[in-house]
Amino acid sequence: MADRVVAVVGSGQAGFQVAASLHQEGFAGRVVLIGDEPVPPYQRPPLSKTYLAGEAGVDELWLRPSEFYAKQHIELVCGDAVTGIDRVERRLSLASGLQMSWDHLVFATGARYRPLRVPGSELDGVLPLRTLADANTLRQRLNEARDVVVVGAGFIGLEFASVAMARGANVHILEITHHPMGRVVSQTVARFFTEAHIRWGAEFSLGTGVARILGEGGRVAAVETTDGRRLSADLVLICIGVIPNTELAGAAGLPVDNGIVVDEHLVTSDPAIFAIGDCANFPTPFAGGRVRLESVQNAVDQGRCVAARLAGRPEPYEKVPWFWSDQGDLKLQIAGITVGHDQSVVRGEPASRSFSVFCYRAGRLIGVESVNRTSDHVAARRMLAGEPRLAPEQAADLDYDLRAHIRGSARH
Template sequence: MSGIVIAGAGQAGFQAAASLRDNGYAGPVVLLGDEPELPYQRPPLSKAYLDGKADDEMLRLRPQSFFDEHRIEYHPGESLVRIRRAERQVELSSGRRLAYDHLVLATGSRNRVLPVPGADLDGVVQLRTRADAADLRRRLSGVRRAVVIGAGFIGLEFAAVAVQRGIPVSVIEATERPMSRALSVPMSSFFRAAHEAKGVRFLFDAPATRITGENGRATGVETAGAGHVEGDLVLVGIGVVPNVDAAVDAQLAVADGVLVDEQLVTSDPHISAIGDCASFPTPFADGRRVRIESVQNAADQARCVASRLAGRPASYAAVPWFWSDQGSLKLQIAGLSTPHEEAVLRGAPAGGAFSVFCFARGRLVGVESVNRPADHMAARRLLAGRIGITPEQAGDPGFDLKALASAPRSAGAAAA
């Protein structure tokens, strides 16, 4: 019996393997991991691990004994090279071939490469893997000045850690505001002000054009419009691209990710795709295809596929949610707040705890909260239950949000 092969041992791949056993699947389960170690969590890499508050042991999703006890055949340092669909086999980086009854692509994504001169200088770093984070943690002790290229989640999480350690940080961003792809203008503006209050310097509308260096080491970044920014450490955080090379080679349908249907099946019925590499339709984007880079999405899609492969198929319809810890600020997002037409504030930004309710065509599509966990939990329930809320209700501090989110739909909650 060939069983199920899972390519990728990040959060999605690991969860798929574990959930297959939780669902009673008794056949062989093979998990392939690119990195030469046990599967681990990525979110702490730019936060607690980078700051020395978490170690390698704390990052591990499970010890080796878990894989042994659950009969999960784990192959560290073995990546998928080629899919031989006609034979239902995969070819691995070691040259070995494995047969499969079903293949789950959980190949994740990789950091986007900065296409400018000097990007290969010593001192130019990225943050994606545990090894990247360990290298960056070592370097921080000798850094005089840091430059971050890209004002996204990873870049700002790193900036928060660096300034707490007394390292001056400049953040270079090609767009007009931080986290512009993910956040509303009010929340984006709040985080800009909060980071600036801690000493972070922002340069917007300033794409990097060259990384300068002396004797093979980085000394700063040349920008278009903002001149030269000095720094002996340059962190590049300009987004990711999905790992779809093997899928393209196998002629699966691909467009900014491996295309899957509502049950996460690819154009080949014997292959599924989950996590960062999958482009899927979701009711939380009016049926549009999205590709979501989050632990929640990876884990929930893994559970959905495992349930189907164990004989209990269902469409994937989990509410997307995200988080980012930046210093003392905990950002939580429920739903997909971009694009939206109206942003309504609940709470006071000046107090450091508030939410932004985002509406499109009068319907709630996403809620961004900072240090307001109750709002976040209510938002997830509202979105999951398609419970209607008006902009006026969202902005009224006296309106009982928790009661609305908890009320049975027959008691007055309207479908959105």
């Protein structure tokens, strides 16, 4: 079996992890890691945080130094896209014209930014934030930007907004729903972060979209909102979500439904093909069904899971999902999936800027959102990994010791 070939399509966080873990797991075959970006694997989270703020340099983004790949016998291909997959012949083709055979193939193709389809969205200064190249452009444009409009108040939009304000720009945030980050956090946390951004100087227009973008000499000059206002802008960030990169898998005849559909072992309908990270739609007990997650934890743990399986140690994927977001001096950490909760209790005081929201569904703890309270987050991850029987009254009681609860020695 020493000559088995694993081809990994996509060299982001998930693709990097499966390749790195294969060798740690003792896999003896060839590992080929193919990425269409012209750079080695890097971390995306700093692109909207320290890197954008100019507090981290590019050297701090690389997942490993360039020598790592040769040392680990990972054949890294940068700047070449996989353009076709032949499942019968077990071959793939690259944009450069090269072809290669594989025995196992891992889709780690991630997601791309979702464009805003309105008149004027092609103007210079209307920008996305997904890649290192995007972040380099934005970092430079923020040097001159005075009036910034952020379209979409998700995590990345709000992180960008906090950096833009810290760099002296006036920031106006447009959000089509009435709840920033509303897709994934409780109303308590959404409200808390909205108020924080307003204190830092942001203006919000909730329930408001973009009618068109106006330019002067090819450059963005203003955004016209769906309620007829005109907001001055010399930089517009479009942050309205992502589209999973599933076209290759779909063209190869694999089922796709908001991501490449996989089973609990992250295997597609073809037993030789896996999908992991942002491009994968998988079943998890934490969502009570199928989900596609966009997080570093998910990319890393799914990469490890597939590597272990290829090395002969198959286990179903059932890791507790967790996520973080840094905005200004606030760290939000989420354990579990809180969407769909029907009860929530707050531990600590939002006014003290250190609190957690414990979210329950049908009396069962399903997730915890913590603001500047890492100890609650760590405890929550451990509880969710086991039997999360924490009563709402215990969660809300600051004197109730969560660590002792996990050890089974808390006073009741």
